[in-house]
Amino acid sequence: MNKFKKFFYSQKVAPYVFVLPFILSFAFFWIYPLCSTITMSFQDITPTGTEWVGLKNFSKLLKDTVFHTAILNSFEYMILTLVLLIPFPMLFAVLMDSRLVKAKGFWKACLYVPALTSVVISGTLFRLMFSEYATGQMNVITTFLGLGTFKWLKMKATGLTALLIVCCWRWTGVNMLYFISGLKAIDTALYESADIDGATAWQKFRYVTIPLLKPTTIYVLTISVYAGLSMFMESYMLWAGPDSPNNIGLTIVGYLYKRGITKNQLGYGSAVGIVLLVIALAINIVQLVLNGTFKKEED
Amino acid sequence: MANTSSLNDKVEGGMKAKRTVLTVLATGWFAILSFVIVFPLIAGLIASFRPGTELIRRGLSIDLDFSTMTLANYKYLFGGNVDSQKYFMWFKNSLILTFVSVVLTLLVCYIVAYGLTMYNYKLKNFLFFLVIATMMVPFEILILPLYKEMISLNLIDTMAGVVLPGICGASTIFFFRQYMTGLPKELLDAGRIDGATEYGICFKIMMPITKPAFAAMSILCAMGAWNNVLWPMLVYRSAEKFTLPIGLNTLLTPYGNNYDVLIAGSMFGIIPVFIVFLCFQRYFIEGMTAGAVKG
Numbered sequence: 001m002n003k004f005k006k007f008f009y010s011q012k013v014a015p016y017v018f019v020l021p022f023i024l025s026f027a028f029f030w031i032y033p034l035c036s037t038i039t040m041s042f043q044d045i046t047p048t049g050t051e052w053v054g055l056k057n058f059s060k061l062l063k064d065t066v067f068h069t070a071i072l073n074s075f076e077y078m079i080l081t082l083v084l085l086i087p088f089p090m091l092f093a094v095l096m097d098s099r100l101v102k103a104k105g106f107w108k109a110c111l112y113v114p115a116l117t118s119v120v121i122s123g124t125l126f127r128l129m130f131s132e133y134a135t136g137q138m139n140v141i142t143t144f145l146g147l148g149t150f151k152w153l154k155m156k157a158t159g160l161t162a163l164l165i166v167c168c169w170r171w172t173g174v175n176m177l178y179f180i181s182g183l184k185a186i187d188t189a190l191y192e193s194a195d196i197d198g199a200t201a202w203q204k205f206r207y208v209t210i211p212l213l214k215p216t217t218i219y220v221l222t223i224s225v226y227a228g229l230s231m232f233m234e235s236y237m238l239w240a241g242p243d244s245p246n247n248i249g250l251t252i253v254g255y256l257y258k259r260g261i262t263k264n265q266l267g268y269g270s271a272v273g274i275v276l277l278v279i280a281l282a283i284n285i286v287q288l289v290l291n292g293t294f295k296k297e298e299d
Numbered sequence: 300m301a302n303t304s305s306l307n308d309k310v311e312g313g314m315k316a317k318r319t320v321l322t323v324l325a326t327g328w329f330a331i332l333s334f335v336i337v338f339p340l341i342a343g344l345i346a347s348f349r350p351g352t353e354l355i356r357r358g359l360s361i362d363l364d365f366s367t368m369t370l371a372n373y374k375y376l377f378g379g380n381v382d383s384q385k386y387f388m389w390f391k392n393s394l395i396l397t398f399v400s401v402v403l404t405l406l407v408c409y410i411v412a413y414g415l416t417m418y419n420y421k422l423k424n425f426l427f428f429l430v431i432a433t434m435m436v437p438f439e440i441l442i443l444p445l446y447k448e449m450i451s452l453n454l455i456d457t458m459a460g461v462v463l464p465g466i467c468g469a470s471t472i473f474f475f476r477q478y479m480t481g482l483p484k485e486l487l488d489a490g491r492i493d494g495a496t497e498y499g500i501c502f503k504i505m506m507p508i509t510k511p512a513f514a515a516m517s518i519l520c521a522m523g524a525w526n527n528v529l530w531p532m533l534v535y536r537s538a539e540k541f542t543l544p545i546g547l548n549t550l551l552t553p554y555g556n557n558y559d560v561l562i563a564g565s566m567f568g569i570i571p572v573f574i575v576f577l578c579f580q581r582y583f584i585e586g587m588t589a590g591a592v593k594g
Contacts, residue, residue, distance in 0.1 A: 011418070014497035018414025019426055021407045025467035030433050033444035040444065092332070100318075100325040109580060110333035113340065116572045118526035120544035121565040124551055125339045128346075131358025137342060140360045169336060177584055230437040233529055240551055253439040260443040261533065273440040280437055 040270035047264075057271035067272065069247045070255040076160060077251065078228025081167050085175050085224055086217065092172070093179030094209060108180075111173025122170065123237020127153075130162045130238070138162075153238060159248040166234050171227075175220055182216030183209070218291060225283055229276065232257060252276045340569070347372055347566045351558025372563035382560045388539060389546035390568070396531070396542055397524040400462045404520050405513055407466050412475030413501050417487060427476075434469045439529070446533050460534040471516055474586065478512035479505075515586030518579050525572055543568050 007013055041058070044051045061067050096104060114122060129137040130152040139149040152158045186209070194204045210217075232253035236242060239249045242258045250258075252272060260269025342361045346354050348368035376383055415427050445464055446455075454460030482505070490500040528544045535541055541549070547568065550561040576583060 009496050009498075011497060012420070015414045015418035015420050015423070017498075018410045018418075018501065022411040022414075022426065022430065022467050022472070025407075025463075026429055026433065028448075029445065029464040029467075030436075030441070033441045033448055034436065036444040036447065037440065040447075092329075095325055096329065098325065100322045101329055102322065102326045105580075107329040107333050108584075109576075110337050111329075112576075112583070113337060116522065116526075116576055117340070117569055118528065118544045120528055120548050121343075121569060122339065124547070124561070124565060125343045125359060127551075128354060128359030129339060129342065133356075133358045135360055136358030137339075137360040139358070169339070172332075173336065174587070177587065181584075226437055230439040232439060237548075253437075256439065256443065261446070266443055266447060269443050273443060277436060277440050280440075281435065284435055 037270040037273050040267050041274045043267045045266040053267070057268050058275075060268070061271055061275065066247055066250070067255055070250045070252050070272075071275075073160075073248070073250055074229055074231065074252045077163060077167075077231060078225060080160075080164055081171075081228045082221065082224055084164065084168055085171050086220060089172055089175035089220075090179050090213065090217070092176045093183055094205060096176065097180055097183045108173070108177065111176060113173070114170045115174050119170075119233045119237055122166065123234060126162065126166050126169075127238050127240065153249075154245050156246070156248045159238075159244065162238055163231075163234055163249065166238065167231075170234075171224075175224075178216055178220050179213065182213045186212045218287075222284070222287065225287075226280060229280060229283075343562065344566050347563045351560070351562045354562055355558050372559045373567075375559055376563045376567065382557055385538075385546070386560055386564050389541050389543045392540060393525060393543040393568075394571075396458060396461065397521050399458060400465070400524040401517050401520045403462060404466050404468055404471060405517055408468060408471040408516070409475055409506065409509065409513070410501065411467060412472045412479055413505065415472070416476050416479040417484065417501075417505070430469050430472050433467075434473075442530065442533060445530075449534060455534055456536045456540060457534070458540075461531050464530070468520070471520065474516055475509070475512055478509060482508060514579070515582045518575060518582050519586040521575065522572060522583075 008017070042052060042054060044053045044056070095101065096108070101107070131139070132149070132151040132154065133139065134143065134149050136152075138152060143149060150158050152162050190208050190212070191204060194208055199207070230253050231251050235244070235249040235251055235254055236257075238244075242250075242254050242262060244250060253276070256269050256272040256276070259265045259272060263269075338361075339359075342359055345361060345363070345368075346359055348370065349362075349372075351372065376386060411430075415423060415430070441464075449455045449460045452460075454463070486504055486508075487500055490504045495504065526544065527542075528548070531542050532545050532548070535545060538546075538549070543564075547561060547565055550557045550564075
């Protein structure tokens with residue numbers, strides 16, 4: 001007993017005791033499910049039994065037009081969120097960081113508010129605002145602009161617009177705060193010397209701010225790519241469930257949910273998950289290579 | 300002489316005027332943006348003073364006709380009837396779940412980060428690499444196998460099933476580690492000389508000085524737990540265990556008759572997070588942006 005106590009309290013063993021919870025959690029809630037989903041993707045799982053089917057799930061996915069729709073939807077959504085949620089929050093951050101804006105704290109708090117609300121609550125509010133009746137808020141606005149009313153959640157283009165509006169509403173402020181914290185890390189002496197050299201505001205933005213914000217931009221880009229590709233709850237809330245007319249709101253994770261949970265086809269659902277995993281990892285690796293993470297440090 | 304100074308005044312006056320205009324424009328821009336962002340919540344708040352069925356039927360839009368507003372929804376919500384009991388049960392469940400998951404997550408992530416920072420040993424870098432690796436896989440991919448695992452472990456419909464898979468949040472560990480690398484390691488040796496054990500040092504010496512990191516992370520974790528939907532929705536099956544978001548979601552059915560509770564309850568459910576946000580705004584932003592600067 002004493003021996004054990006000494007062992008347990010030794011400086012060599014203590015760090016392993018500290019990291020033990022991680023090792024357990026890693027084993028049970030990460031590596032095991034990951035291996036299990038890879039295995040399941042090669043199986044057909046029914047209440048009566050499990051059968052190995054080789055690559056059948058994947059070859060089925062290749063021909064599954066609904067899955068193609070889901071992939072296309074997720075990619076469209078992801079790319080458009082990158083277009084909307086990186087340059088604009090960056091500009092807002094530069095503006096907010098300038099001396100021109102008064103009552104900064106208040107505006108920052110207002111812009112952060114959406115991040116505080118559950119996707120259930122915000123989704124419900126937006127679902128009701130995108131109501132197809134003339135009295136829904138978005139139709140009130142489009143009527144005011146002379147565009148007439150839309151059946152927002154029944155058509156592809158307007159459905160995607162609705163998803164993007166929810167996404168921008170939720171993340172513009174958060175991404176802006178990321179960029180502001182990135183701007184705070186830039187040495188002001190650089191701007192002063194740019195002033196001395198007679199640089200214009202645009203030149204300062206182009207040649208000082210953008211290059212030095214790169215770490216923040218990469219961070220925001222990474223989380224946006226992941227969040228965009230694995231988006232599901234927003235669509236689930238807008239259409240009050242995983243189903244939408246003509247699958248206009250179906251995403252990859254939505255399809256995984258539909259197959260795996262609603263239809264209880266764990267094998268086929270897992271195959272969808274594996275495709276998403278491969279896409280996510282591929283994007284990650286491409287990005288790491290482009291950023292030169294694998295290169296030797298230059299300076 | 301007099302001439303030049305008046306010219307300077309003019310130039311300076313012009314600059315000043317230009318600056319004022321720019322200030323008004325920039326501030327005005329953020330005022331508009333803030334209004335647009337807060338708008339849906341204001342619309343929801345106003346709508347919560349009108350019958351919920353009307354809202355579902357007509358859609359949500361700002362309607363400032365005060366004569367048709369009543370407190371009926373809120374009176375019903377707090378009325379102690381069946382729906383109100385259900386609502387506050389969900390509210391209570393959410394509070395308990397949030398509390399339990401914040402305490403456990405922070406405690407676990409703190410000790411793990413401590414083990415990954417304060418000692419030098421062979422596997423350290425490898426283990427830290429594993430922490431990073433878990434961030435590379437979107438959680439959504441794991442919901443099917445985890446769901447199956449929870450069923451076989453008999454953890455479905457239990458709080459343990461909701462909390463345990465997320466207990467070692469990689470970003471929380473990451474944040475604690477970043478904070479702790481800035482702490483003086485000499486404290487460990489000082490503690491050892493004073494006869495403290497390794498665990499005593501971790502909990503009695505280092506934990507108190509890590510308090511700011513706890514503050515920042517507790518708020519972020521609490522917000523995540525309070526608003527989390529997808530995983531709890533899969534794990535919880537019985538309605539008496541539902542958290543607030545899941546419960547509210549069940550009210551949004553085409554044939555429901557609880558729309559009054561839905562809209563008033565949604566608005567009331569935002570309040571706890573808002574209060575915490577207003578009190579600890581600084582920590583929110585600190586905790587959230589910590590990962591971004593150093594990448």
